[in-house]
Amino acid sequence: MQFSEKWLRSLVNPPLDSEALGHLLTMSGLEVEEAEPVAPPFTSVVVARIVEAEKHPNADKLRVCKVDAGGEPLQIVCGAPNAAAGLLVPCALVGAVLPGGFAIKAAKLRGVESFGMLCSARELGLSEDHGGLLELPADLKIGEDIRSALGLDDIRFTIKLTPNRADCLSLAGVAREVAALTGEPLALPVVEAVPPTLDARRPIVLDAPQACPRYCGRVIRGVDAKAPTPEWMKQRLQASGVRAISALVDVTNYVMLELGQPLHAFDNTQLSGAIHVRYPRAGEQVLLLNEQTVTPSADTLLIADEALALALAGIMGGEDSGITLDTSEVFLESAFFAPDAIAGRARGYGFSSDASHRFERGVDFDLARQAMERATRLILDICGGEAGPVEEAVSPQHLPARPAVRLRPARVRLVLGIAIGDDAIVALLERVHLAVRREGGDLLVTPPSFRFDIGIEEDLIEEVARLHGYDNIPAVAPQGALTMLGRSEDRRTAWDVRRLVAARDYQEVVNFSFVDEAWERDFCANADVIRLANPIASQMSVMRSSLIPGLAANVATNRNRQQDRVRVFEIGRCFERKADGEPVAGFHQPLRVAALAAGPALREQWGAPARNVDFYDIKGDLDALFAPAVLGFEPVSHPALHPGRAATVLFQGRRIGIVGELHPVWVQRYDLGPAPVVFEVELDAALESGLPAYREISRMPAVFRDLALVVGQEVGAARVLDVLREAAPAIVREIGLFDVYHGRGIEPEKKSLAFRVLMQDTQRTLEDAEVEQAVEALVRHAEATLGARLRA
Incomplete structure (x- = not known):
């Protein structure tokens, strides 16, 4: 949501500078992402009139212009194709500095002196348009500073709204917030009903009242679609990041930004019979204003007449019934569409719109008629014409309900941790137009029609917090009595285990806990894998039940990089389903330590013959890890290990893991070179191996x-x-x-x-x-x- 600071201050004007205003909005939950000037800095650019424009004697594409800039006439050489006598344009005087630090000096162009420069919108940093001079409204005063004349000394705020605060997708909504936060008076535009001056009606039929419970329409005849948009409206739109198009379109955009109600104008002469708000028929298509032809899905609401579909309701109008500069008769639409009927539909067709952005978050369901009257008055004032009566179709039972929400002041104080009285809570809530009545010790709070986000007690507690001011809530550090827990000297930590394994010439690795399903099938014979609902990659789709496959992949990676001697270990969590008979269903997540050795047993040297690492090397490393405890080993058959070269590891009479050489099939399939040897044991067992016990050294003969x-x-x-x-x-x-x-x-x-x-x-x-x-x-x-x- 972007808006002009000047426009906001016309509705509520707190005694805060721009920076303080932005901080206030951010701390109230309306995060200000950016606050930037509407126009970049430049100086000494004034409104000027071209009095004469003659061809340059020495250049075909240049003109020598005589310019009235509020003083002595200036001679300026200009190359713009639209430079013509009588035109009002920006003139940068000698000594002016344009965006980018470009200084204007007196110069001689092809032998003709030039004292200044006539500017395009791009040269002033107002837009990318550089096809010609920026043409200014004829009613501007000659010699007036262009920044003042066009209202360029303004700030454009960009706020990042959470989806629940759709009420602030308008200047009126933001102004209500600022008024509530600062206590300054709120001056929203006064909207008066426009009396009809002609009897022109178009019937409205709500075929899907649950999706559109309110629809207002009005015929306006005799409009001049070519009438220029007033400069004040252009300035506000452009300062709010909206491009001015034509008077009729600009009015609908202006009212949407001002009040938050999206509107749409149809060319009434292109309509046939009653307006229907319905779901599409089979095979029905709509040509949209963005020149995209769509086939609406069955749950996409349409605006249609008796002949064809006219628009995607609450999303975008159709090309066939769109207004043009030749339009003289308008059918103006203002409606309430249920958020569930609009949410996600535009994205399904590959685009979005300002209207859908608002309707899918929630628009005030009592605002449609007020916005219709506001837009009608602006159209009549700008484009002329006569208005018919407002035709309104409404299904009261389908309009959103606004039940009262119970708020316990004691709960507010408990959650926020501040001492705030009941009367203060009531005053804060009433500042944001929430109706409050007391019932015993509780408060019954009824939200207004524009607050879709108030539904439970926690929503009201949030309102109290942000209105009271997050900065005013003290940051109290939590307090608690902590006792240093005793730890037996003979119990290791995981870091002790890491240091012991690293001391045996192993490097620690950290692998992903989600792995390729083929690894689980090959190394673990696991057919009942724990599958991820949303894997980050197809080859990382299941949770690992062993650390061994990841270590084997480390070997393959190293071999691909010409590293044949590999010593890696990992301490990590594995994931297994609990057995059916266990009291609590779910998963086991044991921590294990595993190590793998591959390639030569020793680094290349002259003192020992070369040989590859074998079962007994890694068994010795495992014994050293558990020393002084003595491990037991029994033959075992394991899908990852070589038959006859694998053993179960026993510690204090229980099985804690395996050790052995990888199976030849997997060594060949995964290109692991000389068969690696590996162990994997429970981390808890490695932590419990104890400390060496002192024994007296005997002096007697053995x-x-x-x-x-x-x-x-x-x-x-x-x-x-x-x-x-x-x-x-x-x-x-x-x-x-x-x-x-x-x-x-x-x-x-x-x-x-x-x-x-x-x-x-x-x-x-x-x-x-x-x-x-x-x-x-x-x-x-x-x-x-x-x-x-x-x-x-």
């Missing part, structure tokens, strides 16, 4: 014993270690696997696992008997628990 136990092929080494540790006496400090044997002397279904046992006491040297007793205890427990036997 005793080593080797145990070779024969167990079934299905028994894992980790299981045997757990069993031995269960039975280990206090003198056993360490047990470690150092050999696995299959072959001669061992049954095919068996294997031999060799463990080295370190025994030591901190106070004394161990005796042979207690060492043998400890070894025997380990063997007996392994035999009883696992069916193991000591290898001969």
